Amino acid sequence: MNHDGMNNPFDRPVWASLASAPHLAEGGPLARRYRRDVNLFASARDDEDGACLAALGALVQPGESVFVLQVPPIALPPGLQALRRAQGVQMLAVRPVAPEAGADEVLELGDADAAEMLALAQLTEPGPFLPRTHAMGRFLGIRVSGRLAAMAGERMRFAGGTEVSGVCVHPDFRGRGLARRLSSLVAHAAQQRGDQPFLHAWVTNRAAIALYESLGFEVRTEVQVAVLGR
Known part of the structure; x- marks a missing residue:
């Protein structure tokens, strides 16, 4: 299954949304997060690309946390840990x-x-x-x-x-x-x-x-x- 974020935007809605609203985002072509006063969501473009995961990790400063929400399993960027995991439904x-x-x-x-x-x-x-x-x-x-x-x-x-x-x-x-x-x-x-x-x-x-x-x-x-x- 193609998880590069281009396949179905509903599978990676955070990435699709960040890519569509650059004025609300920080980061670049590999990973983005919302500006710190806008929201806590962040996403890599592709979890199977080490450069994308590293770029996501680089967007999180010491003492900060971000939310990741997607259909594919969530891969941990180097240097980050999962403080909480949960399951939701998309309707x-x-x-x-x-x-x-x-x-x-x-x-x-x-x-x-x-x-x-x-x-x-x-x-x-x-x-x-x-x-x-x-x-x-x-x-x-x-x-x-x-x-x-x-x-x-x-x-x-x-x-x-x-x-x-x-x-x-x-x-x-x-x-x-x-x-x-x-x-x-x-x-x-x-x-x-x-x-x-x-x-x-x-x-x-x-x-x-x-x-x-x-x-x-x-x-x-x-x-x-x-x-x-x-």
Whole structure:
């Protein structure tokens, strides 16, 4: 199987996304990582090429860690160790996702909302989220009495694919269907411009997987996730 990253971008979504957004990335043709205020994801172009793995290792400073997410087994760059390994699933929208309606106004979030977005993500832990993660794509939110109650947005993006991510709801506002509604809006907008919506969930998170299945997503494959540090 060809794992050079050019075969199927969904197998190496981090590499495909970094290669498509050089303004958000550091590194070069062999390995890239997101800028340190944007996200923690990093990827080699090809795990079977020692030069690519060495280049990935060189992007991680002492005391730092990066997230690797891909379908192929994760190879360790020289000098790095796996601080944590886990399995997730990658899901694709396999039918049109209907934009769900609701009483609350949906707002487009941006720089002015960045501090609140980061605080909500740190509280609910939807995955790596840093001060500039919102620069990766379009994020939507719902405010209740002025408070940011829920958000969802676009994270990894490449030609033909948009990842639905950063989906989180403040504990005070759970049970209202806000995550479902925002996820449906992000996925629907991606489909409207011709992209394939995809997302990732921990393999153990049955509630999230069931929610996305009800919206029209299906599990495509398992993905390997590792936190690598020096």
